[in-house]
Amino acid sequence: MYKNWYAVQVRTGKEDKFVEWCEKKIDHQAYKDIFIPKVMMAKKYQGKWHDEKRVLFPGYVFVISDTPEKLFQELKKIPDLTKMLGEYKGEIFPIYSKEVQYLLKYDQQGHVVKMSTGYIEGDHIIITDGPLKGYEALIKKIDRHKRLAFIEINLLNQPNIIKVGLEIISKQ
Structure with a gap:
């Protein structure tokens, strides 16, 4: 049972490439899943609204693993790794369970948060x-x-403001 979630800091804009490299180059026994939470947003161009997927936490990739030391050693093979969040004095700590539950609530099909x-x-x-x-x-x-x-959530005991899609139908 994989229950530990880790946040990996990567170069902003290189999240998809990082995941692609991980899936090709590291031992798949080091992790259960590696993903980038994304969010659906509406963007207006050419006079029409269009749905668009954007990275929810720019510069971060999430990994589910029960072997953090092995995972960290494997991740060192990948370019653009900045650091694993929760690393302290050589030990790696998972994201707090409350934060995982929060992320799971927002994690819709395919790791994409739909609009509200x-x-x-x-x-x-x-x-x-x-x-x-x-x-x-x-x-x-x-x-x-x-x-x-704009919502505020805590991730690794730090407040983060993130943008999610919200359509206001009316104002009374």
Whole structure:
């Protein structure tokens, strides 16, 4: 049973290439899964809205493994590795279970977070559908014109503001 998740810092923009290299060059017994969480966002160009996938945590790749030492040795073979997060005095610590549960909630099919929909009533945001439903308190800011919500989550005890897709249907 693989239960430990690790975050690997890589060069921003090289996440897909890093995963591709890992799948080709490292021992697959060192990990169960290696992936880049992505997010669906709406972007307007040529006068129309288009769905677009973007990296949820630019510069990070996530790995599920029960053999962190072996994993770290294997990852050293790959260019663009910056460091494994949670490394302290030669030991590697997994992402906290609370953070894993949070990431799993947002991890939809294929490691892609789908867009949420909702409406504004007075000063309150009410999410009617999508992964933000029930987590309205995490929303720090919205950009209705770009269809984005800025949410704050903790990853390895550090607050991170991430952008996720949010379409506001109406404002009352």
